[in-house]
Amino acid sequence: MSMKGKLRNIFGFDEDEYEVIEEEVTEPVAEEGKSKRKNVVSLQAVQKSSKMILCEPRSYEEVQDIADHIMNRRSVVVNLQRVDVQEARKIIDFLGGAVYALSGEMKKVGSQTFLCAPDHVEVTGNITEVMEDIDLDQRW
Incomplete structure (x- = not known):
């Protein structure tokens, strides 16, 4: 006799006493007027933390690091006061393409x-400034 058989005899179970019962499982039908999506939560709505990155590049070589922050879904404020006008235009063109590609x-x-914001950040409002003292070549 096998070990299972000995244990069955000790506890008083015989193989003939077992009966397999199969039950049909049915899904509950939603009542009319009630939505099935009542308990669904969007994972995009649940953000663990949001970060705002402040960047002040000194050359065009730093633009890829800034774009990486945007790709990692972080908002970036870019101050271009420390670069010349030609490099600033290149930086803005590159970042504009990166933001557009990510639907930001x-x-x-x-x-x-x-301000470069990814797609999950909503930016509203406008900032107007007086451009009287600024040279026309420096306007973007």
Whole structure:
């Protein structure tokens, strides 16, 4: 006799006493007027932490690091006061393409300051500034 058989005999179970019962499982039918999606939560709505990155690049070589922050779903404020006009235009062109590719948004918040926001950040409002004292070549 096997070990299972000995244990069955000790506890008083015989193989003939077992009966397999199969039950049909049915899903509950939703009542009309009630939504099935009542308890669904969007994972995009639950963000553990949001970060705002402040960048002040000194050359065009730093633009890829800034774009990496945007790709990692972080908002970036870019201050271009420390670069010359030609490099600043290249930086803005590169970041504009990166933000567009990620369905984000880019807003000018100062004369040489830009906000690059990924798609999950909503940017509203406008900032107007007086451009009287600024040379026309420096306008973007």
